[in-house]
Each structure stands twice: as structure tokens, then as C-alpha cells.
Amino acid sequence: MTGAPNGVPMVEPRGGEHAPVLRDAAIDSLAIRADGCYVDATFGRGGHAGEILGRLGDEGKLIAIDRDPEAAAAAAVLFSGDTRARFVRARFSDILHHVGPDAADGILFDLGVSSPQLDDGRRGFSFMRDGPLDMRMDPDSGESAARFLAVADERDIATVIARLGEERHAKRIARAIVTARASGAIETTGRLAGVVAAAVPGREPGRHPATRTFQALRIHVNDELGEIERALPQAVAALRPGGRLVVISFHSLEDRIVKRFMRTGSREDPVFAGLPQVPAAARPRLKLVGRATFADESEIARNPRARSAVMRVAERIAA
Numbered sequence: 001m002t003g004a005p006n007g008v009p010m011v012e013p014r015g016g017e018h019a020p021v022l023r024d025a026a027i028d029s030l031a032i033r034a035d036g037c038y039v040d041a042t043f044g045r046g047g048h049a050g051e052i053l054g055r056l057g058d059e060g061k062l063i064a065i066d067r068d069p070e071a072a073a074a075a076a077v078l079f080s081g082d083t084r085a086r087f088v089r090a091r092f093s094d095i096l097h098h099v100g101p102d103a104a105d106g107i108l109f110d111l112g113v114s115s116p117q118l119d120d121g122r123r124g125f126s127f128m129r130d131g132p133l134d135m136r137m138d139p140d141s142g143e144s145a146a147r148f149l150a151v152a153d154e155r156d157i158a159t160v161i162a163r164l165g166e167e168r169h170a171k172r173i174a175r176a177i178v179t180a181r182a183s184g185a186i187e188t189t190g191r192l193a194g195v196v197a198a199a200v201p202g203r204e205p206g207r208h209p210a211t212r213t214f215q216a217l218r219i220h221v222n223d224e225l226g227e228i229e230r231a232l233p234q235a236v237a238a239l240r241p242g243g244r245l246v247v248i249s250f251h252s253l254e255d256r257i258v259k260r261f262m263r264t265g266s267r268e269d270p271v272f273a274g275l276p277q278v279p280a281a282a283r284p285r286l287k288l289v290g291r292a293t294f295a296d297e298s299e300i301a302r303n304p305r306a307r308s309a310v311m312r313v314a315e316r317i318a319a
């Protein structure tokens with residue numbers, strides 16, 4: 001396997017259809033039983049969900065979750081008349097509520113933003129397409145990127161861009177944003193991309209100067225890291241013993257949370273090390289399955305977004 005989680009893709013993916021990243025590896029890792037219950041916590045346009053359905057028999061069940069209204073529309077088409085499948089428009093940080101405890105044989109998270117979200121200028125995710133500066137996966141809740149940039153103080157903007165974009169010019173960019181908004185609110189992706197490009201000295205080859213800033217704002221607006229932190233323990237509680245947790249991340253900030261969660265969950269609480277009796281709550285709840293998996297060169301050639309993908313798998317064990 002080659003490739004590495006290198007933080008930010010060099011370019012945004014092009015093309016209309018969303019190709020599910022690490023499709024076969026993820027589906028195989030779920031170890032699907034025809035009569036099992038599976039959860040796709042990030043339905044997107046249903047690439048992975050369709051594969052799961054294809055492996056289920058009449059008794060199998062699929063619960064698909066996504067916070068995006070366009071994912072809901074895609075699910076209505078994909079699941080039309082299929083009584084095995086149910087779509088829930090929700091945040092995956094409510095997964096336990098929607099799935100229930102000890103209910104699932106496998107749960108998949110394919111994190112981040114989908115290619116159709118990026119490709120649609122009206123959603124405001126992309127510096128390559130001019131549109132309203134929105135960036136919310138769920139446009140019906142929370143604060144848009146334009147609103148954040150209109151009201152946040154310079155220091156908060158710089159912190160977001162530095163931490164979530166790992167952008168070394170964050171302070172300059174925040175200063176430029178605050179200067180620019182004094183002469184009119186920054187309401188379009190095109191204007192923001194221009195402000196950032198003018199503020200950043202020099203150019204990294206193959207990367208638009210606004211790449212890291214757009215990534216940071218998207219992660220902030222959607223509270224992407226907080227969502228993962230809250231969802232993972234719930235996902236484990238929603239799994240039956242023997243059930244698989246499969247997570248595909250696209251940058252190091254996400255993967256760090258997933259890696260640490262799976263490692264900690266697969267070890268006994270060190271407080272009880274060496275004691276003859278370990279309380280159930282302190283015993284490991286997970287067993288790691290294999291090592292991190294990356295996309296190979298042929299997948300990366302077909303889908304540049306796969307370059308940053310890393311998949312980790314763990315199995316729920318009885319407490």
C-alpha cells in the first residue's frame with residue numbers, strides 16, 4: 001500500500017460523481033453478514049451504502065445517516081422501495097440515539113466533505129468556484145463561514161486558520177480578512193480566495209494559496225473534530241460485540257483523534273494495571289483489526305482525493 005495522510009489535498013477533486021474512497025477495503029473490513037445490521041454514518045451520495053446493500057440479504061438492515069439535505073434526496077432515490085434501508089438526516093454525533101445500543105454489526109465513517117459538496121459552487125466550499133461563502137454541510141443549522149468571518153475577532157480567525165488549516169501565514173491572512181471586511185462583508189468564495197491569495201507571500205507549487213484557509217473554515221463551521229470526538233464512543237456503544245468500526249479520515253487532525261480513540265479503547269485502563277480484578281468499565285472495549293490502510297497508486301490516479309485517505313478498523317469486544 002502506498003500514499004499517506006498528508007493533511008490537505010494538493011488539488012480539489014474534479015468531476016461530478018463522488019467515487020467512494022477505499023471502497024473495497026472499507027466494505028471488506030465491515031465483514032458483512034447477509035442478515036446483519038449496518039450503519040453508514042456518512043451517506044454522502046451512497047457509494048459505500050450501495051455496496052453494503054448489495055451484500056445484504058432480505059433479512060439485512062442498513063441505517064444511513066447524513067446531515068446534508070442533498071444526501072437525503074440521493075438516499076430517497078437509492079433506497080426507493082427497499083425496506084431494508086432507512087435514512088436519517090442527522091448529525092452523526094447523535095448516532096447512538098438513532099441506532100440504539102448493541103444494535104449494529106458494523107459502522108462506517110467516511111469523514112469530511114463529499115466531492116459533490118465541493119463541486120457545487122452554491123454550497124460555498126470551494127475556492128475554485130465562485131459562490132456564497134457558506135460551507136455548512138447542513139445549511140439549515142449553525143453559522144455560515146461568511147457570518148463567522150463577519151463577526152469573529154482577528155485573533156479567533158487566526159487561531160482557526162492556524163490550528164485547523166495548519167497554515168503558517170494564519171496571522172497575515174486574519175489581518176487581511178479584517179482589513180477587507182471593513183470595506184464590505186466577505187460574502188463570496190471568490191472574494192475570500194482573492195483576499196487570502198493577496199495576503200500570502202510566495203506560492204506553493206500545485207496548491208492554491210487559499211487551500212488551507214478554506215479547509216480550516218470548513219472544519220470550524222461544521223465542528224468536524226468535535227463531531228468525531230462525540231461520535232466515536234457512541235458508535236462503540238451502538239455496536240454489538242464482534243461488530244466492526246471502520247473509519248476513513250482525510251487529514252491528520254481527524255486521523256489523530258481516530259487513532260488515539262482506537263488505541264486507548266483497545267488497552268486496559270493503566271490505573272488498574274497488575275490488579276487481579278479489573279472492573280468491566282476499565283476493560284478494553286475494542287480490538288484493533290490490522291494496520292492503517294492507504295489508497296494505492298491506481299486509486300489515487302483515478303481519484304486525487306484518495307491521496308490523503310487513511311482507514312482504521314477496530315472490533316467491539318464484550319466488556
Ligand SMILES: C[S@@+](CC[C@H](N)C(=O)[O-])C[C@H]1O[C@@H](n2cnc3c(N)ncnc32)[C@H](O)[C@@H]1O
Nearest residue numbers: 020042044045046047048066067091092110227
Ligand atoms: C466523504 S462524504 C461520504 C461519501 C460516501 N461514503 C459516499 O460513498 O458517497 C462525507 C459525508 O458525510 C457527511 N457528514 C460529515 N460530517 C457529518 C456529521 N457530523 N454528521 C452527519 N453527516 C456528516 C457530509 O455531509 C458528507 O455527505
